[in-house]
């Protein structure tokens with residue numbers, strides 16, 4: 001089955017024609033060192049690289065593959081869709097099918113617009129919030145990732161309440177000057193921002209569980225407080241549930257906690273492995289979007305029929321029973337990691353939202369600063385110790401990892417054993 005090429009040969013070749021050999025930077029293994037694996041095939045919870053090595057996958061394409069790779073019902077739906085048409089660039093009933101399935105779990109989303117990525121969904125949501133409120137400022141939180149839109153590639157300036165500084169060359173200072181970056185889980189900082197900039201903030205954009213600095217839960221009162229201050233001020237509350245969406249049987253964190261944001265962004269799971277994003281929310285807000293309203297947003301392949309069919313089939317398989325199973329598998333892995341850490345004498349902690357897990361070598365953090373204060377320096381070693389035992393974790397300490405419906409008992413046991421072994425080896429380095 002394997003092509004006879006090595007990962008290294010593939011990487012060297014890729015670097016001759018692709019920037020850094022990749023099409024998304026984290027894939028280059030820069031944060032962990034070593035040679036990226038080049039994959040040929042994936043089935044269930046397993047990835048197969050060009051050298052014929054098999055790995056238990058805990059990246060799951062960064063979240064979308066919640067059913068596992070190559071789920072038969074999803075493949076069948078996609079095959080049928082491909083045979084019907086690759087794209088119309090026009091309307092198909094599949095778009096309303098998927099929209100209705102999303103609305104059933106996200107009652108805050110009266111109207112929806114599909115995009116081809118999470119990045120586009122957030123960019124659309126931010127433009128819409130600004131257009132609707134006729135205000136310019138956006139509040140975001142350090143450590144939250146919202147895709148690579150200019151106004152969000154901004155990190156905290158020095159000082160508690162300063163405007164952001166571009167976190168990438170090419171993002172203009174003007175963009176940074178319209179984004180306030182606050183510490184996650186700090187409701188008093190958010191209240192202070194509204195005292196200082198009341199009437200100027202278009203929206204507060206937040207990952208309701210921080211899924212891009214490991215997996216950081218919201219402290220009690222944080223999201224509720226954001227809902228309160230935004231309502232008082234007339235700013236919109238935007239939940240970026242691109243990672244958290246469809247992770248739990250209640251739909252997202254908003255369903256879990258009973259908080260109703262004005263706009264929600266989705267991606268990842270709703271495409272089931274195809275490029276899909278979505279934003280949606282309050283009817284009066286969404287009616288500001290073209291063609292109903294003046295705020296422009298569009299996409300040649302938005303609502304693509306193959307992608308819609310893949311998303312529909314994926315959500316259809318996410319029954320209550322499936323969520324029970326995902327919860328059990330997630331809990332099993334959480335327990336196995338904690339036990340491995342305990343028996344090795346390593347200060348490990350695990351956060352978990354259903355089938356999404358965060359691992360920290362240190363106490364559970366509440367914000368990016370506290371994440372950085374854990375032993376992230378040991379992660380590259382941990383990553384390779386796991387990889388050598390056939391377990392594929394995210395190639396960065398700041399990412400969430402996943403279990404899927406396809407992870408069986410033996411697979412999770414393999415991961416648990418690998419953690420036990422890896423933690424024993426790490427212990428000597430602490």
Ligand SMILES: *Cc1c(COP(=O)(O)O)cnc(C)c1O
Nearest residue numbers: 117118119145146147240242243
């Ligand atoms: C992945 C992610 C995005 C960006 O989605 P892409 O499809 O990669 O553009 C946005 N927000 C959050 C919270 C994400 O995890």
